Amino acid sequence: MHVGINSLSYGLAALAFLALAGLLLGGWSRRRHAGALLLACVCCAAWAALIAADAGGVAGAARWVDVMEVARNAACSFFILRLLGYPRPDARWRWVGYCAGYGAALLLALLPGWRLAQAESAAGVEGLALAWLLAMRTVMAVAGMVLVEQLYRQKDAQSQWAVKYACLGIGGIFAYDFYLYCDAMLVRQVSADIWAARGVVNALTVPLIAVAVARSAAWPSGMLLSRQAMFHSAALLGSAAYLLAMGGAGYYLRYVGGNWGGLIQVGFLFGAMLLLAGVLFSGTFRSRLKVFISKHFYRYDYDYREEWLGFTRKLSQQTPGPAERAIEAVAQLVESPGGALWIWRGGERFTVAAQCRMTVPPAAASGGAPDEDAAFRQSIERNQWVIDLGEPLQRAQVPAWLARLPRARLVVPLMLQDRLFGVLLLQEPRSALRLNWEVIDLLKVAASQVASYLALQETTTALMTARQFESFHRMSTFIVHDLKNLVAQLSLMIPNAKLHLDNPEFQQDMLDTVEHGVQKMKLMLQKLQRSDAPEAAGPVELGPMLARMVAQMATLRGSATPQPVFRCDEPGLSVTAAHGRLERVLGHLLQNAVDATPRDGEVALRLRRDGEQVVVEISDTGQGMTPEFIRERLFKPFESTKAAGMGIGAFESREYVAELGGRLEVQSVPGRGTTFRVVLPAWRAAEVPAIQVAA
Structure with missing residues (x-):
């Protein structure tokens, strides 16, 4: 009885998916993501047709049922990933390789030699192989539901309207699979009724998916998942996988270690935890993980909102000095450990203004020959290029004193009103850097901001110096007043001297007064003496x-x-x-x-x-x-x-x-x-x- 029901149920599902595939090949061929959905429909139709054929007694159909179920799940997951914005257009062939590897891994993990095409063939099976197979199929269903949930939750109201029927249709397929395999895990066999109804359930999802295709013009072409969430999720997932593998290895060591098994297991797990902590706290690892996520999951390499907030926050810190903060702010954009900054001073040479985790030798602290620096400045002002010292042709354009600095990689001009304010040298980044238009534009914008920031700092310092000089001159007025008092005291002694010059006591008082006045005037003159008339050269x-x-x-x-x-x-x-x-x-x-x-x-x-x-x-x-x-x-x-x-x-x-x-x-x-x-x-x-x- 169940054979006829299975053939009818899964045959209906195969016809429904074939009809949707025909629409995609015909009038809907230009719909967004039509290729990914067509692949999913073909895999679903082939899977349902194989089960119907096996139920009808077609020889050889059963051996391909499990393979096509894995392919169906992978194709549906890939379609959801396309709606999320994966893969990036500039790495499409790489993602084809990833998908192939994903499918091969699933086949090796999920096909230990058992098949579930017929409920009777699996009803009495006991053992670890069946439990493993059911558990992995459940994991696949959970993974599919998680993808569907992420697709719906990460979209705004307009995008949810466009994808909600696709989420209902494909989510329903994975949800029913989850119900089927969870029930099988509990009773150690697959329910014949639930298995037979599976075909009808899959067929009922086709109209929902078709409605979603009709709304495909509003399907999102990118994803809204934040980079921080993706970064932490990837780190957490990788850590979990690592700890799971290390736990399994530790259990194996304890099993084969005999009396020393417990000691070996504890030591191995502690060493594995230390290794994981070292990797997670590594700046190079974090940098490479960020680059990997940006490169393979996002259309642009940078989250400009976060980058600009971090850049502004770094410039606004209290310590270290302004120039050092400017270096750190620009360096963090490309994951560079540090660099140095030179300012064009005096109209003829570069002078180092700051160093950040980089030592500039004295020979390069004040630039090179004036003619060489002037030619380099003119070239930078004319072209306004970000120079990559990793390229031999670009390296030849910079002065020798700048190009031969250790681990130097990028020379970023600091332009202020189309004039060169200075140059910023960045060291080799922690992860591989591809200097494309996006990186160059970001560095130019940041460098312009840094130039304005440093110029404002110098203007503020000059204003403070001018005010200090003003205070100094104001102080000089009071000192001049004291000098006038001293002169008045000495002037009073002149008429008295004519009257009391022969008086020894007067003579002694006069000498004391003169000596005191002279000493006081000498002290003030040492600080204030300046010639009003400039001395001829x-x-x-x-x-x-x-x-x-x-x-x-x-x-x-x-x-x-x-x-x-x-x-x-x-x-x-x-x-x-x-x-x-x-x-x-x-x-x-x-x-x-x-x-x-x-x-x-x-x-x-x-x-x-x-x-x-x-x-x-x-x-x-x-x-x-x-x-x-x-x-x-x-x-x-x-x-x-x-x-x-x-x-x-x-x-x-x-x-x-x-x-x-x-x-x-x-x-x-x-x-x-x-x-x-x-x-x-x-x-x-x-x-x-x-x-x-x-x-």
Whole structure:
């Protein structure tokens, strides 16, 4: 009796799916995802036809029933995945391979030699094989229902209207399979009535799927599942699979280990947990997993909302410095561990502004030759390219000092109003990076934001410096007032001196007053003395000036140590400068070196020529300075580590050296000492007329 019912039930299902397949091949061939649905219909029709043929006594049909059921489930799941937005169009052939592998794995796992096409053939079967087969078929049904639930839950109201009948139809197929196999697992056999009704149930789902096809114009072409949820789900699923495999391996070790089995199992599981924790906390693993998910499950590589929120959040942090935060914000977009940032300063060279988990050698800290840097800047401003140093042709376009830095990968220009503000170098990312249009556009937008952010920071700093100078001048007004009081006191003594000059007590009081006033005025003048009329520039011979400074230092210090040692490699070296201002700059640097050096240390002063430039080196073996102090505080006005210092000496020295067309370089190692290097253009006789005319 059941043979005839089975043939009729499954024959009806086969005809229904064949009719839907015919519609898809005909007028509905251009419907969205018609190919995936056609594949599912063909597999369903073939599966139902094989069961009907087997029930009708057709020889050889039974051996293919289980194979086609697996194919039917895989095809229906693939159709749901297409509605979810899988696979990505640019990786279609790769997904064909994945689907083939998926089908092969299911066949190997679910076909241990038993078949369920006839209820009678499975009614009395006992053993692990049948239990395994029923459990795996149940898992397949659950997986299908989960996909259907995800499809419906992740859509908005309009999308749910379009897919709800597809969810009802295919979800009904998987739900009935779940009911069938759960019942079989409970009673250890397949119910003949439930098996026979299965064909009719599948046939009833066809009209629902057909209605869904009629609404296919509104079917979604992408998915709405967030990347964070996908990332954590993938990590959780992978961890669960790993722990399941390790648990099985541990159980096997305990089974074969004899008396040592328990110890071996515990040690093995603990080691497996440590390995899993190491992998999950690995930045490289997380980076590669994110790339894999973005590459195979999403149309775009980035979730721009999350990326922009993270980028803005990083820039808004309090620490570290603004430039370091800018590097970290851009680096996290491409999973780079760090980099360095150079700013175009002075109109002629690059200067390193910050480093983030990357060490820039001193040779690259101030760029390269001015001509080379200027040519590179012009090229960047003209093309505004993001340069991939992994490509030999692009690598040849950057200066040698930038290209040879270790693990350098990307050079990102920081453009501000079509002008180059600086360049950002990023190290090799943790995962493989494909520099396509999406990555380039994202880096350009982020770099533009960083340039505006850093320019605003520099403008704010300049405004604060100007206000500090304004406060300094305001303070000078009060000091001038004190000077006027001192002058008034001294002026009062002049008429009194004419009357009481012979009085010894008056003489002593006058001397005390004059001495007090002189000392107070000297102290104020040391801080405030500035010449209103600028000193005329001219040739200044550095050898005699430096020798005189060292001699004066020795006279003032007497037997105190350390005593500066002067070395002149070439006599007669001269530069074009104002004698007084240059002497004040060099004297300030020398005095700082002496103050920073302990009594048993050494201070050396050296004068030498370097091509067309003259170099004055002032070295000491003092406590040294950290790179952060040099970058953030050394040349900042009104920042001083001395109790009585005003914090403008180093700032004034650098500004005047730059005004002369030179540069002030600093090289310091904490605990080992510091070297200040003043590099100035050498004086030439042809410059004299121009200087005289300017004077």
